[in-house]
Amino acid sequence: MNTTKLKEALVELQEQRRILDGAISNIQRIIATMNGDSETRAPTAQKVQGASYIDDSIRILEVAGEPLHIDELSKKLSELRQEKVERRSVESSFSRHILKTKHPRIVRSRAGFYGLSTWRAMMTQPKTPASN
Numbered sequence: 001m002n003t004t005k006l007k008e009a010l011v012e013l014q015e016q017r018r019i020l021d022g023a024i025s026n027i028q029r030i031i032a033t034m035n036g037d038s039e040t041r042a043p044t045a046q047k048v049q050g051a052s053y054i055d056d057s058i059r060i061l062e063v064a065g066e067p068l069h070i071d072e073l074s075k076k077l078s079e080l081r082q083e084k085v086e087r088r089s090v091e092s093s094f095s096r097h098i099l100k101t102k103h104p105r106i107v108r109s110r111a112g113f114y115g116l117s118t119w120r121a122m123m124t125q126p127k128t129p130a131s132n
Contacts, residue, residue: 011103018105022062053093056080058105058116067115070094 051059060076061068068076070091077085094114098104109115 054097061116067109067113069112
C-alpha cells in the first residue's frame with residue numbers, strides 16, 4: 001500500500017493544527033486584554049503528552065515569534081518538558097527533520113538559529129534601515 005498521500009495529508013493537517021493553535025492563543029490574549037486582566041502574561045508553550053522535540057519546538061517558536069538559537073530552544077524545551085534536554089539531541093532531531101521531510105516545519109535560518117518554515121520569506125528578506 002502506498003502511504004505517500006496519507007503522509008502528505010498528515011503534514012497538511014499538522015500545519016492546519018499549528019495555525020489554529022496560534023489563532024486560539026491570539027484570541028485568548030485579546031479576550032484577556034479586553035477584559036482588563038491586569039495579570040495578562042506573555043504566552044507560553046504548553047506541554048503536550050507524547051509530543052516530539054519538533055512539535056514542542058514549533059510551539060516554542062510560535063510563542064517567540066522569531067527564530068531562536070539552538071541553545072535557547074534547548075533551554076525552553078527543558079523548561080517545557082521539566083527535564084534536561086541536550087542541545088545535541090535537539091540539533092540532531094532538527095537536522096534529521098530538515099533532511100528527511102518533504103516539507104519541513106522547522107528550518108535553519110542562519111548558523112545556530114532555527115525558525116518556522118512559514119517564516120522563510122521573512123527570514124530571507126534583508127532588513128531595511130529606518131527612514132529618518
